[in-house]
Amino acid sequence: METINKIESQLRFRLKELKQAKEKGKKIIGYVPGGYFPEELVIAAGAIPVCMIRGGDKAAIDASLAYIDRWLDTFYRAQIGSCLSGEDPYYNIIDILFDPLTDNSNRALSDTLAYHTDIEIFPFGVPHTKDESAHEYYLHGINRVKKRLEELTGVEITSDRLEEAILLCNKERELLRKISLLRQSDPSPLDSNHFVMMNHASMIIDKKTQIETLQAIVEELGEAAPNVKEGPRILLTGSTLAWGDNKILNMIEDAGGNVVIESFAEGITPYWYDVKTTGDPMKALAEKYFMDRAVPAWFRPCNEMHKNLVRLAQDFSVNGVIWYQLMIRDSYKIESYYFPEILKKETGLSMLTLESDYDPYETGQMRTRIETYIESIVR
Amino acid sequence: MALKSKIVAGIDIGAATAKAVILNESKIIASHVIPTGESVKKAAESVMKQTLDKEGLSMNDISYKIATGYGRRAVSFADEVITEISCHAKGVNMLMPDAQTVIDIGGQDSKVIEISKDGNIGNFVMNDKCAAGTGRFLEVMARVLDSNINEIGSISLNGNEPCQISNTCTVFAESEMVTLRAEGETRENIFAGIHSAMAHRVVIMGNTVGFKKSVVFTGGVARNIGMKKFLQERVGMEIFVPEKPQIIGALGAAIVARNKI
Numbered sequence: 001m002e003t004i005n006k007i008e009s010q011l012r013f014r015l016k017e018l019k020q021a022k023e024k025g026k027k028i029i030g031y032v033p034g035g036y037f038p039e040e041l042v043i044a045a046g047a048i049p050v051c052m053i054r055g056g057d058k059a060a061i062d063a064s065l066a067y068i069d070r071w072l073d074t075f076y077r078a079q080i081g082s083c084l085s086g087e088d089p090y091y092n093i094i095d096i097l098f099d100p101l102t103d104n105s106n107r108a109l110s111d112t113l114a115y116h117t118d119i120e121i122f123p124f125g126v127p128h129t130k131d132e133s134a135h136e137y138y139l140h141g142i143n144r145v146k147k148r149l150e151e152l153t154g155v156e157i158t159s160d161r162l163e164e165a166i167l168l169c170n171k172e173r174e175l176l177r178k179i180s181l182l183r184q185s186d187p188s189p190l191d192s193n194h195f196v197m198m199n200h201a202s203m204i205i206d207k208k209t210q211i212e213t214l215q216a217i218v219e220e221l222g223e224a225a226p227n228v229k230e231g232p233r234i235l236l237t238g239s240t241l242a243w244g245d246n247k248i249l250n251m252i253e254d255a256g257g258n259v260v261i262e263s264f265a266e267g268i269t270p271y272w273y274d275v276k277t278t279g280d281p282m283k284a285l286a287e288k289y290f291m292d293r294a295v296p297a298w299f300r301p302c303n304e305m306h307k308n309l310v311r312l313a314q315d316f317s318v319n320g321v322i323w324y325q326l327m328i329r330d331s332y333k334i335e336s337y338y339f340p341e342i343l344k345k346e347t348g349l350s351m352l353t354l355e356s357d358y359d360p361y362e363t364g365q366m367r368t369r370i371e372t373y374i375e376s377i378v379r
Numbered sequence: 380m381a382l383k384s385k386i387v388a389g390i391d392i393g394a395a396t397a398k399a400v401i402l403n404e405s406k407i408i409a410s411h412v413i414p415t416g417e418s419v420k421k422a423a424e425s426v427m428k429q430t431l432d433k434e435g436l437s438m439n440d441i442s443y444k445i446a447t448g449y450g451r452r453a454v455s456f457a458d459e460v461i462t463e464i465s466c467h468a469k470g471v472n473m474l475m476p477d478a479q480t481v482i483d484i485g486g487q488d489s490k491v492i493e494i495s496k497d498g499n500i501g502n503f504v505m506n507d508k509c510a511a512g513t514g515r516f517l518e519v520m521a522r523v524l525d526s527n528i529n530e531i532g533s534i535s536l537n538g539n540e541p542c543q544i545s546n547t548c549t550v551f552a553e554s555e556m557v558t559l560r561a562e563g564e565t566r567e568n569i570f571a572g573i574h575s576a577m578a579h580r581v582v583i584m585g586n587t588v589g590f591k592k593s594v595v596f597t598g599g600v601a602r603n604i605g606m607k608k609f610l611q612e613r614v615g616m617e618i619f620v621p622e623k624p625q626i627i628g629a630l631g632a633a634i635v636a637r638n639k640i
Contacts, residue, residue, distance in 0.1 A: 350502065364449060365488065365505060365507075368449070368462050368463070368464065368505070369505055371461075371462045372462040372464040372465055372500065372503060375461060375462060375465045375500070376465070376499060376500040376501075376503075
């Protein structure tokens with residue numbers, strides 16, 4: 001698909017575009033991934049949102065050891081390493097970093113960058129349960145984000161501006177949802193590497209450009225014959241699927257597996273729900289980004305995540321589940337012990353658990369595990 | 380031509396040894412084991428040639444060849460590759476159809492495999508990326524006490540008070556052994572402690588899969604009689620070791636190859 005290549009190119013040139021925009025006075029707003037930061041607020045303030053979702057690099061892990069203990073989630077160590085070593089140019093152009101605090105891992109990122117850099121860090125809390133007071137607390141947090149963005153940009157985020165941004169982001173979510181749902185057909189018309197790239201692009205490149213590209217992809221997929229090889233259908237889930245961490249998808253594909261649906265705390269845009277376009281837009285944002293968001297493993301209780309994964313496995317008719325977690329992400333590690341039994345009971349499917357520290361020497365054993373798993377579930 | 384169509388081969392290129400099995404229908408007609416050495420490609424060619432030579436066969440006589448083991452992708456003459464975990468399950472299932480669990484300990488890794496009723500993998504678990512719980516661990520420990528790797532299992536059986544070895548990290552365990560030796564502990568008790576600690580680690584790992592009768596022990600380390608004894612104590616049931624435990628992976632590969640023709 002030609003349009004897919006276009007996304008690669010857009011991602012490649014994004015940094016240059018951002019630098020040019022910054023030179024013209026635009027504010028570049030960084031945010032920590034996880035699906036709890038409403039990009040709509042940034043767009044409504046006339047600024048540019050950029051998600052700090054790059055990962056997969058062992059050198060960044062090594063670099064982090066000078067600043068933080070190794071017993072911290074791999075992805076967040078990689079962020080610390082790539083930022084403080086000066087190797088990630090995105091950290092050099094952001095005007096502020098918003099961090100929705102979800103667990104100790106990203107709190108450590110906020111605190112470490114606040115101590116060692118002059119980047120303005122703006123953490124705000126994300127509750128771990130879903131009830132009325134938690135909803136209000138989250139709404140309070142994003143109201144603080146709104147106020148800070150207004151101060152930073154000098155632009156008032158009016159209801160009209162916000163509603164316009166919501167419509168834009170809803171359109172992007174609708175297109176991602178449409179493309180993802182096409183994969184319920186067997187064989188799937190799209191491989192996971194491409195869909196994941198679209199997700200990463202939606203956190204990086206210009207929203208209007210991304211919508212045009214996704215629209216073109218929907219049209220191309222409607223016309224093209226399915227182009228994906230046969231093979232066991234896989235649900236890939238876990239803590240973080242970073243931009244640049246392609247190892248797991250490539251190894252599953254090489255082993256003959258076919259990832260047809262993904263669910264991650266970080267790395268996959270929460271595209272299942274739109275923001276309501278009626279009523280108070282700030283409340284609507286809180287409703288979508290906190291109450292509707294499929295919960296990650298650190299949520300209490302975690303039943304909603306289990307149910308969501310079982311539903312995805314059933315809706316996408318998968319033959320197996322691969323759980324890909326990064327090291328020292330306790331919440332995912334703990335759930336990886338419980339969830340296989342729940343999955344087996346509800347669907348009869350088995351699960352393979354893999355753990356990575358972005359280290360190339362993991363590859364051999366990880367490949368053997370994946371190949372064995374695919375051999376064991378092959379149709 | 381009739382004979383040719385029924386002869387298949389399995390080649391298992393492990394971290395320490397390369398193995399080949401030639402199967403004629405369900406009968407093993409030749410097998411061979413050599414050290415892997417510096418080149419997995421050369422080891423594959425060499426072990427295949429030596430196995431063929433035993434029966435006066437040539438490569439043209441083999442109708443299908445499947446490679447397995449960590450070096451499986453380097454076997455250029457293979458028609459297909461399959462993981463060693465699947466192959467150990469297949470090999471054990473052929474030798475002992477009622478077996479439900481395989482403990483495979485090789486030079487580089489250890490695995491516990493659940494065999495389903497149809498002879499395929501039900502579930503499996505594999506050690507992390509370090510030498511703890513592998514043949515390599517035992518090799519290092521044998522060297523510390525200047526002992527032969529092939530003898531440390533029998534030596535461990537004579538340890539009447541196995542030492543407490545708290546670490547199965549190869550580097551830390553080596554330090555513990557040096558300390559115990561300095562304190563005058565007998566090598567019988569030290570090796571008993573080493574085998575016991577390694578068996579403990581493998582069984583803890585395997586508990587996520589579970590141990591169901593019958594349990595079969597394969598891989599190069601299964602030749603170690605001490606490891607069998609300490610695994611039996613930890614698992615709490617009899618463990619069976621095939622006559623040639625090292626070739627089970629290659630045998631499994633040959634069985635899959637047989638089903639392809």
